[in-house]
Amino acid sequence: MKFLRNRPEYVLVPSVFIAFVLIWENLVNIMEVEEIILPTPSRIGEALFFQLSNPLFWSNFRITSQETLLGFTAAVVFAIIAGTFISQIKVIDKAFMPYLVGFQAIPKIALAPIFIVWFGFGMTSKVVMAATVAFFPILINIIEGLKSADNDQIRMLRVFGATRFQIFLKVQVPCALPFFFAGLDVGILLAILGAVVGEFLGSQDGLGAMVLLAQYNFEVPTMFAILIVLSLMGIISHIIVKALQRKFAFWADSSNFIGN
Amino acid sequence: MSKNNNSAIQDASQEASWINVAALHKIYNTRGGGKTHALADINFTVKKGEFISIVGPSGCGKTTLLNVLAGLISKTEGSASVSGHEVTKPLPEIGMVFQAPTLLPWRTILENVMVPVEVQKLDKKMYLEKAKELLKLAGLDGFEDKFPNELSGGMQQRAGICRALVHSPSVLLMDEPFGALDAMTREYMNLELLRIWKESNQTIALVTHSITEAVFLSDRVIVMSPRPGRIAEIITIDLPRPRTLDMMNSDAAGFFVKKIRQYFNAANVIE
């Protein structure tokens, strides 16, 4: 009982889920909604179960995961490099920041057709797409983080004779870590989004292509099933990033960083 | 009015002086394009192993003076030297304690104390023992591997003092190090500081808002007056050492406190 009083969410969250599913199931049945409009949760569950035992699904799952992770990694690497230069060198900041902000304003989803023209229907165009959408929130967080270093902490290091590089390494980088993880948290979800959108626009493989195929065949429960899989990918990534954050940026409360 | 007085003291202690400030001026360019004359013609010397305090009304330039000595800000005119070196950038023989503890939250207490050693690339193994010893001296043994947010404000401040001492600087600059502490902790910290000072034989310059604290700790008290910040008088506190809290109730101590307070009253500033 005491446990429940301390952590009510352990009961509340599953209860809401069960209630939601039950109401959905019954409403659809009572109102006799057609399956191609809205399938019942049990039908979606069946479809999900079928997919999980289907090797074709797993190969598509692997492809989307790969595109996401490759794109995400590229975004992180470029964001770290660009963020370091922009935050440390004023001239670069002044010269390039306006362009970056301008580029940020492009609805990047609209770039997907261009990437397909440039990089073909294979994985590359999706990786580039994932990287492009994930890049900005990570970059902005890195820049803000590196600039967030406390002036007093920097002065303290200077008094003890620190060089600029030492100040960067010993104060600015640690200060940037909580922001960095906040950026990763947003970035990984956007990378999934980028990969799936890329697949929508031109691909035979991947979960995005599976959704389109299911739509073409009026297999609405399958569409929902894959949506659930994509959501789970996002939730698991979020949990992993949070765990890393707790481990490597344990001193900071992440609740007020950009993008959260 | 006290100019002659100052230079007399300066001449007498010229030879053994460890900190030497002569005809020092600091003018800030303010953001609006104006100028603030923060320090005007500051002259004083501090002997090796001496403990001096700097008092004066808010805004009279105490922090500015300490920052010039620390090499954190440039001077406009005159000279400031520490152990014979003109201060143009932070010198390794200086340790500084800030008003806030300014510990790095991602480092343990011991790692925080080791910051000067790391930054100056000194032999870590050798200084690790020193750091642990200092923490013990400051009553922080057992807290070496804790993180700053697991310590009280007073404990963090003590760790900050250990950090300033770890690389054996010959000069310790302290800017209102006990400002944020309650009266009880403050007295305790004062005693602790005297104990550390006695064992390390450092030269200490301490900025404080508390006149009694200045009298209790110091060999001499530099009283500053504002706008532009200049030295009103340097008062030698010839109370015997070791100092005790009881001593502060004596007439002699009361005399010094009153004498310093006069300057504050004259400047029409209520502390």
Ligand SMILES: Nc1ncnc2c1ncn2[C@@H]1O[C@H](COP(=O)(O)OP(=O)(O)OP(=O)(O)O)[C@@H](O)[C@H]1O
């Ligand atoms: N960076 C700065 N730019 C411009 N003016 C400054 C700057 N720092 C301080 N001043 C001015 O210089 C004067 C002295 O400031 P300082 O901080 O040295 O005073 P202080 O004696 O330490 O005051 P307090 O006791 O309140 O800490 C003040 O008038 C202040 O406005």
Ligand SMILES: [Mg+2]
């Ligand atoms: Mg000050």
